[in-house]
Amino acid sequence: DIQLTQSPSFLSASVGDRVTITCRASQDISSYLAWYQQKPGKAPNLLMYAASTLHSGVPSRFSGSGSGTEFTLTISSLQPEDFATYYCQQLHSHPFTFGPGTKVDIK
Amino acid sequence: QLQLQESGPRLVKPSETLSLTCTVSGGSISSSLYYWDWIRQPPGKGLEWIGSIYYSGTTYYSPSLKSRITMSVDTSKNQFSLKLSSVTAADTAVYFCARHVLQLPDKYYMDVWGQGTTVTVSS
Numbered sequence: 001d002i003q004l005t006q007s008p009s010f011l012s013a014s015v016g017d018r019v020t021i022t023c024r025a026s027q028d029i030s031s032y033l034a035w036y037q038q039k040p041g042k043a044p045n046l047l048m049y050a051a052s053t054l055h056s057g058v059p060s061r062f063s064g065s066g067s068g069t070e071f072t073l074t075i076s077s078l079q080p081e082d083f084a085t086y087y088c089q090q091l092h093s094h095p096f097t098f099g100p101g102t103k104v105d106i107k
Numbered sequence: 108q109l110q111l112q113e114s115g116p117r118l119v120k121p122s123e124t125l126s127l128t129c130t131v132s133g134g135s136i137s138s139s140l141y142y143w144d145w146i147r148q149p150p151g152k153g154l155e156w157i158g159s160i161y162y163s164g165t166t167y168y169s170p171s172l173k174s175r176i177t178m179s180v181d182t183s184k185n186q187f188s189l190k191l192s193s194v195t196a197a198d199t200a201v202y203f204c205a206r207h208v209l210q211l212p213d214k215y216y217m218d219v220w221g222q223g224t225t226v227t228v229s230s
Contacts (some may be wrong), residue, residue: 001170010141027184031213032213032215034216034217036154036217038154042201042222043150043203043205043220043221043222043223044154044217045220046217046218049215049216049218050213050214050216053214055216055218067221068152087153088152089154089156089217091215091216093174094159094167095156095167095168095169095170095171096144096156096159097156098153098154098155098156100153100155101153101154
């Protein structure tokens, strides 16, 4: 199985901050990576796929980069509605594993 | 607008079989563009992919659950289902169904999710 790690696991930030979350894969997954945002009690929402393609309707302050084994999700200017947990997921090969998540909290 | 809705018993006894159905509305399950997936999330923990099914019945299962999982699809009802046998307390989780897009050649993602249903394993 392909393992994903995320760093940091917890991040405390203020509105307006630039935030970067890293996802690392245990083997080369090319660009088969998606990012999701999840708020408490809700289903995950797709933010990004193919590592850097912004899903329809997602604000442009979100961006993604990377390929191979290292990927980043960046929020250019954190907004109040962005406080949530973020997960990466590899869709290169079964099983389609998720990272452990990064919780973004209010500073 | 496509919507997915999970349904099934919320309480299952240990050693019994958990059965859930996902009803797809606002679109057809019989499309070559999509797989249909199950994902779960234990209380306070992260997401775990369970498996995928294609409208033709082709399935892919998580190796860690493979011996206990059966997924099926009913195109006439626009539904797909999950059965997980021999459940224990470790199977207590929120179970989500999701649409898995196959945008060939290299864009795959889960873009529409059900709201999730909490299943508790307890006697």
